[in-house]
Amino acid sequence: MFCVVSYDISEDKRRTKIHKVLSSYGQWMQFSVFECDLTKAQYAKLRSRLDRLINAETDSVRFYFLCECCQGKVERIGGEAVRDDSIFFA
Numbered sequence: 001m002f003c004v005v006s007y008d009i010s011e012d013k014r015r016t017k018i019h020k021v022l023s024s025y026g027q028w029m030q031f032s033v034f035e036c037d038l039t040k041a042q043y044a045k046l047r048s049r050l051d052r053l054i055n056a057e058t059d060s061v062r063f064y065f066l067c068e069c070c071q072g073k074v075e076r077i078g079g080e081a082v083r084d085d086s087i088f089f090a
Contacts, residue, residue: 001043003065005034007050010058018061021049 005022009015009032022028025046026036038046043063050061066074 001040001065002035002037002068002071003043003063004029005036005061005063007032007061008059009054011055014053014055014059017053018050021046021053 005026007015007018007022009018015032019028022034022036025038025042026034029035036042036046047063054061
């Protein structure tokens, strides 16, 4: 499943931890925004890890799921090229 993850974390130390966790699951696209291509198990683990890190009263993490059809409709202007993790070299 492909999802866009956005977050609003009130404390710098927690925000850095959230960023580090998300970096191991997807590609950083903009400040507080990641794109992740996850299995159901990876999503469950990521959600659990983030849930333990945030302060539910002041922080927020949102997951926006995109179907394959919608992924093709994403339009980009500028920024870093999207990484294709499906290409492997021997």
